[in-house]
Amino acid sequence: MFVSQLDITCSAPGKIILSGEHSVVYPGKPAIAASISKRCHCRLTTNPDETVTIGLASLNFTRSLSLNEIVKVIKSRKGQALDAAGKCDLEEISRESTTALLELYASDIDSSGIKNALHIIMFLLTSMLSRIEKDHLSKCPGVVLTVNSDLVLGAGSGSSAAFAVSVAGSIYTFLRWLSSSMQGDHTLALDTDVNINRNSWDTITSEDLNFINSLAFLAEKITHGTPSGLDNTICTYGGVVKLKRYEAGNEIEKTRAMLPLEVLLIDTGVSRSTSNLVAKVAALKSRHELIFDQLLTALGSVTESFLDILKSLAKIDPSDDKKMECEFQKLEDLIDMNQGLLTSLGVSHPSLNQIIDICKDHGLHAKLTGAGGGGYAFAVIPPTFGRHSMDKCIEELERAKFKVYRDLKLGGPGFEMKVEKNENVQM
Numbered sequence: 001m002f003v004s005q006l007d008i009t010c011s012a013p014g015k016i017i018l019s020g021e022h023s024v025v026y027p028g029k030p031a032i033a034a035s036i037s038k039r040c041h042c043r044l045t046t047n048p049d050e051t052v053t054i055g056l057a058s059l060n061f062t063r064s065l066s067l068n069e070i071v072k073v074i075k076s077r078k079g080q081a082l083d084a085a086g087k088c089d090l091e092e093i094s095r096e097s098t099t100a101l102l103e104l105y106a107s108d109i110d111s112s113g114i115k116n117a118l119h120i121i122m123f124l125l126t127s128m129l130s131r132i133e134k135d136h137l138s139k140c141p142g143v144v145l146t147v148n149s150d151l152v153l154g155a156g157s158g159s160s161a162a163f164a165v166s167v168a169g170s171i172y173t174f175l176r177w178l179s180s181s182m183q184g185d186h187t188l189a190l191d192t193d194v195n196i197n198r199n200s201w202d203t204i205t206s207e208d209l210n211f212i213n214s215l216a217f218l219a220e221k222i223t224h225g226t227p228s229g230l231d232n233t234i235c236t237y238g239g240v241v242k243l244k245r246y247e248a249g250n251e252i253e254k255t256r257a258m259l260p261l262e263v264l265l266i267d268t269g270v271s272r273s274t275s276n277l278v279a280k281v282a283a284l285k286s287r288h289e290l291i292f293d294q295l296l297t298a299l300g301s302v303t304e305s306f307l308d309i310l311k312s313l314a315k316i317d318p319s320d321d322k323k324m325e326c327e328f329q330k331l332e333d334l335i336d337m338n339q340g341l342l343t344s345l346g347v348s349h350p351s352l353n354q355i356i357d358i359c360k361d362h363g364l365h366a367k368l369t370g371a372g373g374g375g376y377a378f379a380v381i382p383p384t385f386g387r388h389s390m391d392k393c394i395e396e397l398e399r400a401k402f403k404v405y406r407d408l409k410l411g412g413p414g415f416e417m418k419v420e421k422n423e424n425v426q427m
């Protein structure tokens with residue numbers, strides 16, 4: 001068979017949650033997140049071998065799977081899943097196929113991080129391939145999929161969402177390429193009820209982005225159980241996102257602007273599990289419904305005010321020191337209140353408290369970001385804050401063995417894709 005050979009690189013940024021973590025899990029409560037200038041990169045190339053090779057550089061892991069085996073599993077699930085009208089639930093098929101493939105290829109793996117990453121890749125791969133009509137599945141070439149990330153895994157800077165978005169985007173683009181590149185009577189048939197943009201497969205429209213975001217949300221459910229959707233949303237669209245969760249769907253406000261906000265991102269080095277912390281907060285809610293509601297309402301107001309200040313900062317003349325100072329003082333008040341409220345929810349940690357105290361000693365205000373229980377904190381640096389004082393604060397944080405990231409740009413681009421193709425390579 002003659003098809004073009006494909007080389008796609010997709011990337012997505014990590015994020016920090018500025019305000020509203022945990023409260024955003026509950027209906028109607030806002031959170032604000034910004035993308036950061038550290039990214040996860042996923043490269044997908046087609047492969048003349050009949051294998052799917054997965055390389056996870058951050059986890060020092062490589063494994064090759066048999067493409068025939070994957071196709072066989074999907075075909076058998078599709079065969080069984082037809083309803084009376086001859087249609088099948090593609091999501092269900094990919095879930096079942098993923099379980100079967102994990103049993104085949106991941107039962108010997110002890111690392112939960114690798115297992116989770118494989119689970120996500122298998123799910124995204126089978127959920128895309130199961131959209132191809134059964135008889136055409138064998139036309140699919142092998143692939144090599146490699147993932148590299150600038151992000152620390154499991155610390156709250158959105159490594160899992162950046163991973164999910166970049167892998168989802170690569171595999172989705174692979175499917176669009178497949179369906180548009182098969183030649184002559186080899187045209188690839190997708191299931192008729194599949195709404196996938198197979199024309200102009202090498203560009204990304206806003207509809208494609210929405211689709212990638214929804215795929216990444218399904219992947220985030222594998223990692224976190226019941227995520228709010230904030231992480232995959234900010235990692236897909238970049239910029240600054242405000243999100244509220246509702247039964248009927250999330251309300252999302254996007255701003256594609258760099259944030260005029262300088263922060264230090266500080267890693268406690270303490271790993272934690274987002275789903276455990278979300279469960280811990282839910283347990284507190286069930287013991288103290290009324291007080292919990294009031295804490296949520298307070299967190300909601302803090303987040304709304306935080307966003308109002310960010311908006312007003314963007315309008316202030318940067319040389320107007322007095323006005324800047326006044327707005328930053330309000331922002332710092334909100335950071336302190338936010339941290340206090342999150343501590344009341346039980347998600348702070350001694351290492352976070354230590355970071356916040358060191359920052360306070362140097363005149364900076366910091367809070368946890370993400371699920372808490374360890375992970376990251378961030379401190380806001382007002383434009384009028386002396387560089388010397390900031391250096392002193394960083395020195396003390398580093399002496400206490402915390403890793404500090406400075407010069408992070410907030411609000412940069414979201415999902416990005418680069419495509420190279422060589423025509424008429426024999427597969």
Ligand SMILES: Nc1ncnc2c1ncn2[C@@H]1O[C@H](COP(=O)(O)OP(=O)(O)O)[C@@H](O)[C@H]1O
Binds near residue numbers: 152
């Ligand atoms: N670059 C990567 N390669 C492979 N898996 C990754 C990568 N980045 C994230 N992951 C997956 O996401 C998990 C981390 O998720 P999580 O604990 O939510 O961290 P974070 O708060 O950074 O999103 C990892 O254990 C791994 O399964």
Ligand SMILES: C[C@@](O)(CCOP(=O)(O)O)CC(=O)O
Binds near residue numbers: 020227371372
């Ligand atoms: C606690 C929570 O609000 C944020 C979790 O952030 P992170 O994945 O730990 O960065 C959970 C969520 O929004 O799904």
